[in-house]
Amino acid sequence: MKKTILVFGMLILALLLLFQFSKYAIISGDLKVELIVAAIAIVFFFVGIYINKKSLSKTDTTVVNINEEKIKELDISNREYEVLQKIAEGLSNKEIAEQLFLSESTIKTHVSSLLVKLDAKRRTQAITKAKSFEIL
Amino acid sequence: MKKTILVFGMLILALLLLFQFSKYAIISGDLKVELIVAAIAIVFFFVGIYINKKSLSKTDTTVVNINEEKIKELDISNREYEVLQKIAEGLSNKEIAEQLFLSESTIKTHVSSLLVKLDAKRRTQAITKAKSFEIL
DNA sequence: TTTTAGCTCATACTAAAGTACCAAAGTTCT
DNA sequence: AGAACTTTGGTACTTTAGTATGAGCTAAAA
Numbered sequence: 001m002k003k004t005i006l007v008f009g010m011l012i013l014a015l016l017l018l019f020q021f022s023k024y025a026i027i028s029g030d031l032k033v034e035l036i037v038a039a040i041a042i043v044f045f046f047v048g049i050y051i052n053k054k055s056l057s058k059t060d061t062t063v064v065n066i067n068e069e070k071i072k073e074l075d076i077s078n079r080e081y082e083v084l085q086k087i088a089e090g091l092s093n094k095e096i097a098e099q100l101f102l103s104e105s106t107i108k109t110h111v112s113s114l115l116v117k118l119d120a121k122r123r124t125q126a127i128t129k130a131k132s133f134e135i136l
Numbered sequence: 137m138k139k140t141i142l143v144f145g146m147l148i149l150a151l152l153l154l155f156q157f158s159k160y161a162i163i164s165g166d167l168k169v170e171l172i173v174a175a176i177a178i179v180f181f182f183v184g185i186y187i188n189k190k191s192l193s194k195t196d197t198t199v200v201n202i203n204e205e206k207i208k209e210l211d212i213s214n215r216e217y218e219v220l221q222k223i224a225e226g227l228s229n230k231e232i233a234e235q236l237f238l239s240e241s242t243i244k245t246h247v248s249s250l251l252v253k254l255d256a257k258r259r260t261q262a263i264t265k266a267k268s269f270e271i272l
Numbered sequence: 273t274t275t276t277a278g279c280t281c282a283t284a285c286t287a288a289a290g291t292a293c294c295a296a297a298g299t300t301c302t
Numbered sequence: 303a304g305a306a307c308t309t310t311g312g313t314a315c316t317t318t319a320g321t322a323t324g325a326g327c328t329a330a331a332a
Contacts, residue, residue, distance in 0.1 A: 077278060090261030092318065105281050112320065122288085123319075124260055125226030213308060229289070241311050248290065258318085259289075 067134040074117050074133070081135075083110040088127050088136050203270040210253050210269070217271075219246040224263050224272050 071081060086096040093107045100107075111123065118133075120126040130136045207217060222232040229243045236243075247259060254269075256262040266272045 079279065087260060088264065090256065090258060090264040092258060093320095094318085102279090103281055105283090106279075108320070109280080112322090115320080120226065121320095122226060122228060124223060124263065127260065127263065128224065128226040215309060238309090239311055241313090242309075244290070245310075248292090251290080257290095 065134070066136070070133045070135055074135075076114065076117055076135075080110050080114050080117070083107060084114055084126065084130060085136070087111070087114075087123050088130065201270070202272070206269050206271055210271075212250065212253055212271075216246050216250050216253070219243060220250055220262065220266060221272070223247070223250075223259050224266065 076084070082100065083096060086099065091099070093104050093111065096102075097104045097107045114126055115121065115123070118126045118129045120129050127136070212220070218236065219232060222235065227235070229240050229247065232238075233240045233243045251257065251259070251262055254262045254265045256265050263272070
């Protein structure tokens with residue numbers, strides 16, 4: 001936030017300096033008008049690019065939102081979704097079972113139904129499909 | 137491509153018009169110098185934003201840029217990286233072998249060395265780790 | 273109160289995945 | 303040509319993953 005204020009302060013300062021400089025240069029006739037105009041144009045062209053890049057990189061992380069409607073559409077239950085998340089974290093059935101205080105059999109059951117619902121043959125494919133559905 | 141040429145053509149035209157206009161305005165004294173300078177600044181500021189947006193939307197995938205240095209750092213070979221990509225697509229060893237015209241044994245060898253290099257126990261974990269390293 | 277749906281767990285089995293170890297071509301660099 | 307490395311492939315084995323089927327339990331809906 002402080003950085004933003006600093007950047008804008010510098011910008012305003014540069015703008016004022018350009019004003020003064022252009023006025024002086026035109027009146028004294030040291031430089032051609034075209035040159036000054038071109039310089040201003042180029043400077044603010046890149047300022048625009050810079051500002052735009054800054055604002056874009058901030059809203060960049062907001063792009064990824066979980067599509068909850070799709071989860072319901074695919075008829076994936078709460079428990080199944082939990083398991084799906086653990087799968088995507090790279091855990092084995094055994095590890096998932098331990099983390100959720102369940103037996104490995106139960107995890108296998110959930111995984112199997114997940115594969116059916118996501119129309120996947122493997123857990124890795126389930127991950128990619130889930131991400132394409134914006135579920136993960 | 138034709139659109140790009142058109143846009144740039146329009147830009148150059150606008151630039152020339154501004155040149156002429158500013159020269160005329162300053163000489164005739166109809167407008168204040170500050171106003172002209174400000175106008176030019178504002179116009180090119182937005183031009184910069186526009187151009188930047190266009191170029192970004194085209195190279196949109198460049199935002200999630202693959203960290204090639206990390207690949208070298210992890211000592212992952214070309215073939216191994218190819219296999220890693222196929223794993224992330226959710227393919228089985230057999231399917232990867234068919235796509236790359238290799239035997240399943242070879243894929244297993246590559247996968248094993250990938251797991252070691254990525255310090256992963258499973259292929260699913262390899263995917264998540266690779267993504268955290270910005271390799272995928 | 274049945275019925276339905278979700279969650280749980282088990283057994284038995286098949287199919288992948290992964291490990292360990294070895295070995296032969298092919299490249300690249302010196 | 304020899305060294306070092308990548309790529310390829312094999313065998314034999316262990317470990318996960320995944321399927322099929324059945325069943326008990328609970329909570330909510332019909």
